[in-house]
Amino acid sequence: MNLAKVLLLIFTISLFSCKKKDDSNTLNVSIxxxxxxxxxxxxxxxxxxxxxxxxYEPLYEYHYLKRPYTIQPLLAEAMPIIEDNGRKYTIKIKKNIQYHDDPAFKGKARFVKAEDFINQIKRLAYLPTNSNGWWLFDQKIKGLNDFRNSVGRDFEKFKTTKIEGLKAIDDHTLVIELNESYPQMLYTLAMSFTSPMPIEAIEMYENNLNDKIIGTGPFKLDSWTSSTKLRLIKNENYRKAFYPGQGDRIANSRNLLKDSGKVIPFIDKVEYNVYKEAQTRWLNFKAKKIDFLIIPKDNYSSAVDPNGNLTKELQEENIKLQIFPTLTYWWLSFNMQDPLLGKNLNLRKAIAHAIDVERYIKVFTNNIGQKSNSIYPPGIPGYDPSAQLPYEYNLEKAREFLKKAGYPNGKGLPTLTYDVRGVSATNRQQADFVKSELGKIGINVQVALNNFPAFLEKARQGKLQFWQDGWALDYPDSENVLQLLISKNHAPGPNSTFYSNKEFDKLFNKLKVMPNGPEKIEVMKRMEEIIIHDLPWVMQYYSRNYILYHDRLNNYRHSDLIYNNFKYLRLNQK
Incomplete structure (x- = not known):
């Protein structure tokens, strides 16, 4: 080979080796x-x-386009056959649903079986899992609590012990029998808590699945650097699934039906990047390194004009705006087992009257948030827009209650600890706001900084005293709100306040089996009266999201309930 050909070959190899990787079909997400x-x-x-x-995929999911929210089969073949006055569910499961490849399967393709759903429900009940999802089935499935108590922490018993109310009739038929009717059952079967889990994976990883994804979904785990980024890639073995068809008029008006009938997912990769600071997220969005973004409070005026429309500058950059009501809302929580805050109602009332919630909403949401008027959020049956809370910003009343609490002008009151949910500037500013407000009546507050996993762990262990809490509803029903406050859901369940009230618990057991209607609404009202009186929560605001996204992103529709939406998104290719 002569010198010219050698040089040409070297140049060609260099050209291809230096060619930039094409990431045009990668969705870029900020967390x-x-x-x-x-x-x-x-x-x-x-x-x-x-x-x-x-x-991961459960048996059911929410239709991406239909509103009101509509449940449809996902891994299930059809809607369940419900018998015995709502106590027996028979569910047929789709065939040939393959899991992501994993060493637990020793090089063989592994397909979903009915037993895998039983394995996962067992995991929710199994004490070493310490599952946040145990509350879903506690006292609900026949024999499940007996399984939890008898198995304890014995893994061999976990594998061999049967449960009366969970049966795999064959590989593709699951039967669930309940102790009593549970109208929210379909909602629970649409939550990731109930995704199937192969016993081989539970065994190989000794029930520690915190850093793995062994599911059936359209995307599988490629890499994860815990504090900075995570990458998902398209699952090459994903079954043939299709973008939904006709949904509703809203869907039509937003051009969400162009891809109806096409095979999903459209995207090859999803890149998650951890950007803790809002300004960092904003700058990366502007640089087109993030595809969609909830507008940070400090950038609201740069994004939206006084009439609520997208600014001309962003319109010229082909950026789109969507405004969504949400099923997420916020309040201040007290640890009701705390010997100081939990035992002194007047002290909690003093705090409730000392914080200017309207100014908080203005400062931290640019008035996008809607001040709470109830422990229930708009969007669920029974929410009353005319309801009123019995506390408001009033420093004179706050001082009166502080005096009744035994601490006139804060004299003799130990310093309270307010835990934050993250380490961003906004988290710190929110804590400083609360500290400053309470300082006006003589209450001293020290702020405890946590990253989000550390905050969650403190909540699970009951180590919080006073903090901002919030909830994104799992399903649109008051039961999903009220279960946050029942005694049996004390942490590590969702009741991180450790609130207990016998009448409230009794009413919850009545409400959870009631269909929507006037009788249920009356029970909801009484339960709210109890909470307002006992004051484990001081309500703040209901979230509303102003979301920006770049023109290359198609089919985007925000929802607080639909998390498996990435399979529907399509990116314009370069």
Missing amino acids: SGEISTLDPANSYDTISASIVYQG
């Missing part, structure tokens, strides 16, 4: 804090859910 877990038994925050739902 505001560390990822707490990838285990569907313990994923119970919006950050981990945005990942888990792309890789």
